[in-house]
Structures are given as C-alpha cells and as structure tokens.
Amino acid sequence: MKLVLNGHDERYVVEQSLMNLLPGELPVYEPIQPGDDAWAIVSLSEAEGRCGVTVELSYRGQGAAQTVDAPLSGTDFDREGQRRHAIARCFFLAVQKAAGVTPPWGMLTGVRPDKPVTWALADGKTPEQARAMLENDYFVTPERASLALETGAAALAAQKKLGPRDIAVYVGIPFCPTRCAYCSFVSQSVERSFSLVPPYVDALVEEIRAGGAMVRERGLRVRALYMGGGTPTTLTAEQMDRVLTAFEDAFDTAFCEEITVEAGRPDTITAEKLAVLKAHGVTRVSVNPQTMEDHVLRAIGRHHTAGDIEAAMELVAKYGFPHVNMDLIAGLPEDTPEGFRRSLDRCLDFGTDNVTVHTLALKKGSRILLEGLAIPGPEAVGEMLDYAAPALRAAGYGPYYLYRQKYMSGSFENIGWCRPGAECWYNIYIMSELCSILSFGAGGSTKMVEPGTNHIQRVFNLKYPKEYTERPEKCLTNQAAFADFYKELGIRAEE
Numbered sequence: 001m002k003l004v005l006n007g008h009d010e011r012y013v014v015e016q017s018l019m020n021l022l023p024g025e026l027p028v029y030e031p032i033q034p035g036d037d038a039w040a041i042v043s044l045s046e047a048e049g050r051c052g053v054t055v056e057l058s059y060r061g062q063g064a065a066q067t068v069d070a071p072l073s074g075t076d077f078d079r080e081g082q083r084r085h086a087i088a089r090c091f092f093l094a095v096q097k098a099a100g101v102t103p104p105w106g107m108l109t110g111v112r113p114d115k116p117v118t119w120a121l122a123d124g125k126t127p128e129q130a131r132a133m134l135e136n137d138y139f140v141t142p143e144r145a146s147l148a149l150e151t152g153a154a155a156l157a158a159q160k161k162l163g164p165r166d167i168a169v170y171v172g173i174p175f176c177p178t179r180c181a182y183c184s185f186v187s188q189s190v191e192r193s194f195s196l197v198p199p200y201v202d203a204l205v206e207e208i209r210a211g212g213a214m215v216r217e218r219g220l221r222v223r224a225l226y227m228g229g230g231t232p233t234t235l236t237a238e239q240m241d242r243v244l245t246a247f248e249d250a251f252d253t254a255f256c257e258e259i260t261v262e263a264g265r266p267d268t269i270t271a272e273k274l275a276v277l278k279a280h281g282v283t284r285v286s287v288n289p290q291t292m293e294d295h296v297l298r299a300i301g302r303h304h305t306a307g308d309i310e311a312a313m314e315l316v317a318k319y320g321f322p323h324v325n326m327d328l329i330a331g332l333p334e335d336t337p338e339g340f341r342r343s344l345d346r347c348l349d350f351g352t353d354n355v356t357v358h359t360l361a362l363k364k365g366s367r368i369l370l371e372g373l374a375i376p377g378p379e380a381v382g383e384m385l386d387y388a389a390p391a392l393r394a395a396g397y398g399p400y401y402l403y404r405q406k407y408m409s410g411s412f413e414n415i416g417w418c419r420p421g422a423e424c425w426y427n428i429y430i431m432s433e434l435c436s437i438l439s440f441g442a443g444g445s446t447k448m449v450e451p452g453t454n455h456i457q458r459v460f461n462l463k464y465p466k467e468y469t470e471r472p473e474k475c476l477t478n479q480a481a482f483a484d485f486y487k488e489l490g491i492r493a494e495e
C-alpha cells in the first residue's frame with residue numbers, strides 16, 4: 001500500500017497498523033498515481049492543545065475517509081503517545097471501513113495486549129471499566145477482551161508477589177534433536193553439533209557461578225528459575241546435574257518458588273534425566289508435542305510419533321512433578337481443525353495442570369517460509385482456537401498469561417492455560433515484564449526492569465554456542481551491567 005504521511009513521520013505506527021489489518025500489504029513510500037488501488041494519505045495537524053488526524057484511503061476499489069480529533073496533555077512523552085494513538089485509531093477506522101476487517105485484538109499491535117488491563121486495574125479501575133476501554137478505545141473483540149481481563153488480573157497478582165529486589169533466572173540450552181519446520185531459533189541440531197555440547201556446559205557452569213556471586217553481592221533474591229532452549233533435555237543426565245548443581249551452589253535458593261525445565265521433545269526424555277530433575281527439586285516440566293497427529297509431526301520435522309509422546313508422558317507421570325505443561329500449536333503445516341481438536345483432546349486426557357496453546361507464527365529463516373510449506377488459513381486457525389478455549393474452560397483451565405508475536409496466523413495469540421493455583425509465575429514475570437530476568441547461555445537476553453516503571457534495559461549474550469563458549473568476557477560484561485543497574489537503583493532509592 002502506498003503511504004503518504006503529511007505533517008508527521010510516524011511510519012512505525014502506520015506500518016504496524018497496516019500489518020495488523022492487512023497482512024501481506026507492504027508499505028511503499030512513493031507518490032500515488034492515477035489507477036493505484038491501494039494507498040493512504042495520513043495527515044496530522046495540531047493547534048491549541050489538540051491534534052487532528054485525517055486519513056483518506058483506497059483499497060481494492062473501496063474508498064474511505066476518517067477524521068479523529070484528540071486532546072494533548074501532560075509531558076512531551078505523554079503527548080507523543082496521545083498523538084500516536086490518534087494516528088493509529090484514525091488509520092484503523094479508515095481501513096476497517098474500506099476493507100471491512102476487524103482483527104481479534106482490534107488496534108492493539110503489541111506483544112502484550114493485556115498490558116493496558118493490568119495498568120488500568122492497578123490504577124483502581126474496575127474490570128468493567130477495563131473491558132470498556134479495550135472494546136471502545138481499542139476495538140478488541142469481546143472474546144479477546146475477556147481473555148485479557150483474566151490474564152491482566154493474573155499479572156497484577158504476580159506483580160503483588162514481587163519485591164524490588166526480586167529477580168528471575170533463565171538458563172538457555174540451544175540444542176535440539178532436529179530442527180522444527182516453524183523454528184527460526186538459533187538452536188543447533190545435536191546430531192550436527194555434538195562436540196559443542198561439553199564445552200558449552202563448561203562455559204555455562206562458569207557463567208552461572210559468576211552470576212550467582214554477583215546476585216548475592218547485590219542482595220537480590222531469585223524467585224524463579226526457568227531452563228529453556230532449544231531443548232534442555234538434549235543434555236545428558238550428568239550434564240543436567242552439573243547445570244542444576246551450579247545454580248544451587250551459586251545462588252541462595254531460599255526464595256526460589258519454582259524451577260521449570262522444558263523437556264520439549266519426547267525423544268529426549270529418559271528416566272535417568274527425570275530422576276536428576278526430581279532430585280534437584282524441579283517443580284515443573286514442560287513436554288511440548290505441538291500436535292498429536294503423526295503426519296503433522298512428520299511435516300514439522302519431528303523424528304518421533306504421538307505414541308512416543310504418550311510413552312514420555314507416562315514416564316513423566318511416574319516422577320510426580322508438582323506441575324506438568326504441554327504445548328500445542330494451532331496452524332501447523334498439514335494440520336486441520338479436526339486434527340487440532342484430536343490433539344487437544346488427547347492432551348487433556350493426560351490431565352496435566354498446564355496446557356499452552358500457541359498460534360503458528362511465521363518466522364524468517366523457518367523451513368515453512370524457505371520451502372513454502374502449505375499451512376492452514378486464518379479461518380481454520382480461528383476454528384482451532386474457537387474449539388480450544390471452551391474445551392479448556394470446560395476441563396477446569398483458565399487463561400493466565402498471553403502474548404503475541406509478529407506474523408501470527410490470523411493475528412491471534414499464544415495463551416497459557418492452567419488449573420487454579422498451577423500458574424508458572426516465571427511466564428507471567430517475563431511476559432508482563434514485572435521483574436529483571438538474568439539470562440545465562442548463548443543467545444540469552446537479560447532484561448533489567450526498574451520496579452513499578454516502564455524503564456527496562458537489555459543486554460544480550462553472544463548468539464551462537466561456539467562464540468559464547470570462546471568469549472566468556474561478554475557474559476561478564478553483561479553481568480557487570482546488571483550489577484550496575486541495581487547499584488544505580490539502590491543509589492536512587494537512598495536519595
């Protein structure tokens with residue numbers, strides 16, 4: 001779509017709205033010519049504490065015009081937000097008129113569409129007022145507004161659990177048995193990079209030791225540990241034991257309420273590894289079949305069957321972990337609404353207290369895009385999700401965290417469902433950015449969150465296992481930045 005911006009240069013706002021409303025329409029900044037049938041002119045003017053936005057557009061033979069007038073007040077930062085909101089709203093309404101589309105999350109384009117709810121509830125608004133805001137100000141559908149109200153309330157509850165010195169720790173194991181068709185993650189297939197694993201574990205253990213010392217010195221409390229990847233259970237039982245022991249030795253675990261380990265691929269789960277996890281007090285394992293349809297498993301590049309998942313689940317059940325999660329994805333290649341329904345029903349039969357339902361997100365570098373694999377359309381994905389929500393509710397689960405990614409089929413969302421009291425708090429902490437996350441391992445992203453504000457800083461570990469292993473100084477620099485962040489916070493708190 002050709003875009004002409006007058007009186008402003010808010011390309012990002014307009015482009016995000018365009019991607020949300022008309023996925024596949026790329027923004028082009030060229031003069032509009034007679035005969036063009038996809039263009040928009042977005043104009044902004046300001047006078048006497050108000051901004052006026054007008055949008056004229058044409059899309060596939062349908063024209064639309066829209067105006068929005070909004071007051072501007074507060075700091076420069078506030079006014080910038082108000083201006084952007086007015087532009088996004090005006091563009092949304094114009095495209096909606098011309099193209100007749102209403103995405104499920106309305107004009108919310110961010111990763112965490114429940115954030116406005118958490119803020120509103122924290123601000124003393126009632127759930128009804130928060131719902132009205134979502135539906136009237138952001139055009140969110142009633143179904144999605146209900147979801148956001150529940151997950152937004154869970155985020156508020158999580159926020160209340162945390163003190164200013166509470167953090168969470170993430171440990172990344174970037175190895176997998178094979179690469180899934182939808183994955184763009186920098187995970188290395190273990191078959192091809194077997195020799196990288198031992199030095200990686202050595203470097204990881206050293207990084208954890210240094211991090212633990214830094215955290216103790218700064219007087220911070222670890223509330224949750226999450227071991228993800230990749231697939232952590234690609235490590236041997238002995239390697240997992242080393243990593244978990246390093247964590248216990250390095251950190252004061254007295255306040256650590258939960259330890260989650262992703263045992264994503266059933267073909268990596270053994271009794272020996274589960275025994276190690278149990279011995280270290282792991283409170284949750286996550287087995288991630290993504291589908292229970294054998295032909296879909298083959299299509300996504302998994303070298304195991306649904307029968308292997310069942311066997312892995314039986315084994316996991318024997319160890320009596322307090323919580324078990326299973327992940328599914330709606331929209332996988334060769335899946336259908338009926339297939340997804342069968343997968344969900346089979347997962348519910350296992351009786352785990354957590355089920356996470358993802359929507360397929362198309363990622364650059366994934367086999368789906370590189371090889372042009374056929375995937376179900378947005379309507380079919382919508383049908384899958386429409387089945388999932390009531391089925392999960394009927395089985396006693398409620399939504400407790402949600403997030404969105406770019407290029408998700410149908411512009412839907414990922415939702416963590418759990419039975420009451422079975423929340424994985426780490427998932428809420430990270431998705432709602434409630435506390436700092438200190439990340440260890442290749443590709444780790446450490447977030448430093450100033451409590452009660454939107455102030456967040458990030459530092460990143462080196463991406464690839466080899467460079468991570470060979471250049472430990474980068475991790476130490478990141479840990480120094482983390483320590484400085486809290487030093488600075490402490491100084492400010494004393495002022």
Ligand code: SF4
Nearest residue numbers: 176179180183185230
């Ligand atoms: S298990 Fe996860 S990280 Fe590993 S290849 Fe599959 S999607 Fe990627």
